[in-house]
Amino acid sequence: MNEDTSRFVARHVQGLPCSGIREFFSIVSKMPDAISLGIGEPDFHTPWRIREAAIFALERGKTSYTDNLGLIQLRRAISDYVEEHFGLGYHPENEILVTTGVSEGLDAALRAFINPGDKALYHEPCYVAYHPCIQLSHGLGVPVATSAEDQFSLNPETLAKAWQPGCKALLLNFPTNPTGGVLEADSMASVARFAEEKDLLIISDEIYAELSYGQKHRSIAALPGMKERVLFLHGVSKAFAMTGFRIGFACGPAPLIEAMTSVHQYGMLCAPIVSQEAALEALRHGQEAVESMRQQYLRRRDYIVRRFNEIGLPCHLPKGTFYAFPDIRSTGLSEEQFCHRLLKEQKVAVVPGTAFGPSGKGFVRASFATGYDLLIEAVSRIEQFLQNLG
Amino acid sequence: MNKLLKLLLESENLSTLQMAEILGLEQAEVESELEKLKAEKVLLGWRPVLHPNVDAGNHVRALIEVKISPEREGGFDRMGERISRFDEVETCYLMSGGYDLLCVVKGANLHDVAAFVSEKLATIEGVLSTVTHFLLRAYKEQGYYLGGERGDPDKPAISP
Ligand SMILES: Cc1ncc(COP(=O)(O)O)c(C=O)c1O
Numbered sequence: 001m002n003e004d005t006s007r008f009v010a011r012h013v014q015g016l017p018c019s020g021i022r023e024f025f026s027i028v029s030k031m032p033d034a035i036s037l038g039i040g041e042p043d044f045h046t047p048w049r050i051r052e053a054a055i056f057a058l059e060r061g062k063t064s065y066t067d068n069l070g071l072i073q074l075r076r077a078i079s080d081y082v083e084e085h086f087g088l089g090y091h092p093e094n095e096i097l098v099t100t101g102v103s104e105g106l107d108a109a110l111r112a113f114i115n116p117g118d119k120a121l122y123h124e125p126c127y128v129a130y131h132p133c134i135q136l137s138h139g140l141g142v143p144v145a146t147s148a149e150d151q152f153s154l155n156p157e158t159l160a161k162a163w164q165p166g167c168k169a170l171l172l173n174f175p176t177n178p179t180g181g182v183l184e185a186d187s188m189a190s191v192a193r194f195a196e197e198k199d200l201l202i203i204s205d206e207i208y209a210e211l212s213y214g215q216k217h218r219s220i221a222a223l224p225g226m227k228e229r230v231l232f233l234h235g236v237s238k239a240f241a242m243t244g245f246r247i248g249f250a251c252g253p254a255p256l257i258e259a260m261t262s263v264h265q266y267g268m269l270c271a272p273i274v275s276q277e278a279a280l281e282a283l284r285h286g287q288e289a290v291e292s293m294r295q296q297y298l299r300r301r302d303y304i305v306r307r308f309n310e311i312g313l314p315c316h317l318p319k320g321t322f323y324a325f326p327d328i329r330s331t332g333l334s335e336e337q338f339c340h341r342l343l344k345e346q347k348v349a350v351v352p353g354t355a356f357g358p359s360g361k362g363f364v365r366a367s368f369a370t371g372y373d374l375l376i377e378a379v380s381r382i383e384q385f386l387q388n389l390g
Numbered sequence: 391m392n393k394l395l396k397l398l399l400e401s402e403n404l405s406t407l408q409m410a411e412i413l414g415l416e417q418a419e420v421e422s423e424l425e426k427l428k429a430e431k432v433l434l435g436w437r438p439v440l441h442p443n444v445d446a447g448n449h450v451r452a453l454i455e456v457k458i459s460p461e462r463e464g465g466f467d468r469m470g471e472r473i474s475r476f477d478e479v480e481t482c483y484l485m486s487g488g489y490d491l492l493c494v495v496k497g498a499n500l501h502d503v504a505a506f507v508s509e510k511l512a513t514i515e516g517v518l519s520t521v522t523h524f525l526l527r528a529y530k531e532q533g534y535y536l537g538g539e540r541g542d543p544d545k546p547a548i549s550p
Binding site for chain 1: 408
């Protein structure tokens with residue numbers, strides 16, 4: 001009998017890298033007293049009125065499938081919400097698809113739009129799923145490096161240089177996980193012009209939009225002429241502290257949403273109904289809770305960034321998200337060594353920047369979705385770690 | 391709102407040194423700011439919020455609705471202030487609706503509270519009537535939910 005069952009695994013799946021995060025996670029999970037700044041989700045519980053809406057939905061017997069596109073009331077609420085917050089007008093009937101998290105929206109989009117061999121540009125360091133999802137849809141990922149000098153924004157010149165024939169799509173994620181970078185108005189305009197010139201479809205993951213700390217978030221879809229080439233992805237996971245509910249949504253031109261719906265209807269059927277009901281409550285009545293959480297992240301950000309700079313880890317001020325991305329090159333350690341030794345010697349977990357792509361080299365990601373007492377303790381342990389390094 | 395106050399309201403148990411660290415101030419600045427808030431009676435004090443069941447065998451609490459007659463000068467204030475003077479009265483509010491003052495009264499036992507009401511409170515000139523409700527059990531105390539909600543053991547320690 002042939003024992004090697006891995007022969008059943010498809011080649012393009014075998015080729016996927018093991019996420020650096022998963023590797024590190026298995027170590028941290030064996031250390032119960034470690035302080036983790038490695039968590040990519042809010043430390044807040046979902047606001048009670050949203051949880052209560054889910055309970056009420058169950059009580060009313062909301063246990064069925066829904067329309068493939070999602071509940072029409074939810075799509076209407078999404079339409080109102082993106083209009084109010086981002087100035088984007090999408091029709092609830094055919095321009096909005098409710099997905100099982102932005103994760104599924106991204107996957108469905110790539111599978112709907114990428115032919116085998118099509119190239120997709122993405123700026124990097126970035127969320128861990130982008131490149132693998134491009135590979136899973138048999139596309140080729142074309143990374144565009146961003147750097148601390150540019151505050152990890154997308155430099156239009158670097159983008160133009162990275163472009164190659166065969167590029168069909170451009171993935172954007174601003175504010176960015178893991179760097180907190182944003183795309184300022186002038187760069188955004190250049191990126192938009194570039195997309196028009198090269199006829200690129202933009203897939204814009206704006207999941208951290210509400211967690212912006214400087215100017216109000218602007219979507220590239222709102223620029224003149226862009227709506228026709230932008231797929232806007234958003235969801236309730238981060239801003240509303242609803243990661244476990246698994247609700248996202250895709251908004252875009254009707255033919256694109258229809259293509260994604262084809263993928264979604266066979267791959268997912270619909271997003272879970274109880275979660276859709278909770279998301280409806282969140283979008284209608286969750287604003288106050290979002291703002292209160294944002295204010296708290298903001299104060300934590302100011303604290304942790306100031307402290308990183310004080311203790312000798314240069315750190316730019318992230319303009320969005322709940323991640324700080326300090327530069328650890330002055331320690332002489334690689335980011336992997338830094339993370340492993342910090343965990344072993346001081347029991348603080350941060351994530352190596354290279355888990356988010358090669359240009360995360362020399363950086364680590366520290367989440368400030370953590371209470372003050374733990375943040376203060378973690379930073380003082382990092383300070384101790386640096387002093388011991390000498 | 392003052393940023394120190396905001397911080398106090400959203401996270402407890404921080405030392406003045408920790409508050410100073412977070413706000414980027416000197417510890418002495420935080421301390422003098424706190425003194426100022428107290429002097430201005432913005433911040434009334436620093437008491438621990440105890441679970442109502444702590445030492446429950448040794449005290450009872452009652453809400454007392456009090457009807458009073460307003461006075462020509464000062465309305466309800468003189469009476470409100472006078473009743474608030476008693477140590478037994480923990481909290482006292484002027485209310486809209488069916489009665490005038492709501493007092494939270496604490497005593498060693500039912501007897502004690504009853505005696506306070508009938509001998510002290512009800513006998514004050516201007517007090518028209520009282521209704522006493524004893525507290526049986528607490529589910530939430532000053533914003534603290536008393537049913538368990540601990541950290542989530544299933545939440546991964548590292549996530550993307
Ligand atoms: C940039 C980015 N996009 C998408 C996701 C996944 O979000 P969802 O919970 O909506 O699937 C995350 C989660 O960490 C993220 O950081």
